[in-house]
Amino acid sequence: MPLQPPTPDSALRAALSRRFGRIVVFSGAGMSADSGIPTFRSGSNGLWQEFDPSRLATPAAWRADPAMVWGWYEWRRGQVAQAAPNPGHLAVARLQQALGASVITQNVDDLHERAGTADVLHLHGSLFAPRCSGCCRPHPPGAAHAKARLRLDPPRCTSCGGDVRPGVVWFGEALDPAVLGEAAQRIAACDLLLVVGTSGVVQPAASLVGLAPADAVVVEVNPEPREPGARPVHHLAMTAASGLPMLAGLLLQPAPGNPPAGA
């Protein structure tokens, strides 16, 4: 008998058969894995298997060796610049355009935006928003270094002469309270939460999922099973690139007795 691709089970189909007005997509590194961007903790090419986060993604690492840290982030920015949004990013953009879905990401890439999603909340900052480590002024990103995995001296701030640092949130740094607060509000008001491609181990981002109202439907799209949490979650064991287009298809088809989405 031929192997059937996984499909949503009947419980998930039933849960999605109503119309949703406040959809939130909460994404992590697995969202961009199908675009060729490595995750941090999964698969054979997880970044933290090859690189030591304490030497690259902390304020102490930056103080100890800014050239190593800047070079590593420039290499990653180059990887992202060469990548393209995958069908999962495109499905999320369709959900926003047709149903007003809101997107909260832990990712520092710009693939949601390049797929056509607007107003993305980046909890952990962006590879494309470097800023001065002294006066915090934004600094325009230069041409990306696709092949460099080299030490690179960071550019100097034109205002104060300080080192320009990556615009990401490192371990031990606070998330932007305005972004975190807005994310918490959107999730606390959602009726459908799609949790895509995250291991859920990094706080405070991981705890946001628990803010979804008790009657909201929560669907996790992740090829790997995760520890059951405190609340019921539908688990769709598919990649973002295959699971999200399928979910978008279900959500965008007219529910029985309802007009088509967007009508």
Ligand code: BJW
């Ligand atoms: C697929 C797939 C496919 C694969 N399709 N899925 C409470 C308890 C314990 C510790 C803490 C705590 N509170 C705070 C901490 C400390 C720390 C923390 O959480 N540590 C834990 C690791 C233990 N948190 C912090 O330090 C945070 N700051 C903070 O709390 O500050 C407090 C403070 C307050 C006031 C003043 C000062 C301080 C900051 C956290 C910043 C995280 N930064 C990073 C790096 C960003 C920059 C960069 O990119 O380099 O963010 S770490 C890294 O992990 C990155 C990610 O956004 C984040 C989450 O990872 P994610 O997205 O979940 O990826 P993975 O790889 O873990 O998982 C991928 C998943 O995808 C897997 O499940 C796969 O199965 C799946 N997948 N292919 C769909 N095709």
Ligand code: ZN
């Ligand atoms: Zn400056």
